[in-house]
Amino acid sequence: MKNKYPFPVMIVHWLTLVLVVLAYITGGDPTVHLKSGELHVFAGVSVFLLFFIRIIMISIYRKDLPHNKPMSKYQKTLFLMVKHTLYSLLFLIPVLGWFTLSGLTESYQLFGMNLPLISNSWDVEIIGETHEFLGNFFMVLIGLHALAALIHHYVFKDNVLKSMLYFKK
Numbered sequence: 001m002k003n004k005y006p007f008p009v010m011i012v013h014w015l016t017l018v019l020v021v022l023a024y025i026t027g028g029d030p031t032v033h034l035k036s037g038e039l040h041v042f043a044g045v046s047v048f049l050l051f052f053i054r055i056i057m058i059s060i061y062r063k064d065l066p067h068n069k070p071m072s073k074y075q076k077t078l079f080l081m082v083k084h085t086l087y088s089l090l091f092l093i094p095v096l097g098w099f100t101l102s103g104l105t106e107s108y109q110l111f112g113m114n115l116p117l118i119s120n121s122w123d124v125e126i127i128g129e130t131h132e133f134l135g136n137f138f139m140v141l142i143g144l145h146a147l148a149a150l151i152h153h154y155v156f157k158d159n160v161l162k163s164m165l166y167f168k169k
């Protein structure tokens with residue numbers, strides 16, 4: 001059994017973090033804040049595409065994934081709940097952002113290319129607020145996920161954090 005995630009899975013994991021942070025700090029109405037908005041949409045769309053690449057990677061490397069042993073049954077349930085919520089938000093937040101953008105404007109150019117939008121008649125304000133709320137909730141959850149990884153490393157002194165790091169033996 002391997003004790004590290006395969007390198008391509010690590011790349012997707014850490015690249016997603018960089019893009020989520022970029023999307024978060026550039027958050028705002030992209031039709032008003034043009035430059036930071038373009039970065040926001042770029043980062044968000046990239047997170048969305050990486051979500052599918054991640055699923056493909058995880059299924060390709062299914063047999064090579066480390067099985068970090070949870071300390072208890074309760075920890076295992078918590079790990080799976082956080083993992084599935086993180087996965088769901090990686091998909092849901094960009095989709096809601098796209099719905100919001102579609103309600104705010106009829107066309108949107110991302111680095112000179114037209115982003116396909118959908119015509120809709122729903123309440124943009126509610127969808128926009130949900131997008132914003134989930135974006136903030138996502139950051140809290142990522143913080144807890146990172147804290148758990150650090151606790152594993154410094155308190156339990158196990159292999160969990162190292163399994164996602166290329167350099168640490």
Ligand code: HEM
Binds near residue numbers: 047
């Ligand atoms: C992981 C990806 C994303 C995160 C974490 C995220 C986060 C956020 C946050 C926190 C805000 C509120 C900022 C504020 O007003 O202070 C926001 C606004 C917005 N985002 Fe995103 N976003 C993501 C992806 C996207 C994508 C892919 C799109 C469009 C294709 C998008 C479109 C928008 C729009 C239109 C708003 C303005 C909403 C409004 O004014 O009601 N976002 N985003």
Ligand code: HEM
Binds near residue numbers: 090
């Ligand atoms: C955008 C931010 C993040 C997301 C969406 C995320 C998501 C995930 C997911 C879904 C997994 C399970 C493996 C997989 O399916 O890829 C995972 C594993 C892991 N993540 Fe993150 N993560 C993020 C940020 C972080 C940060 C900031 C840290 C540490 C400082 C971290 C440390 C780890 C570790 C150590 C594992 C391996 C856990 C194990 O197998 O027991 N992650 N992450």
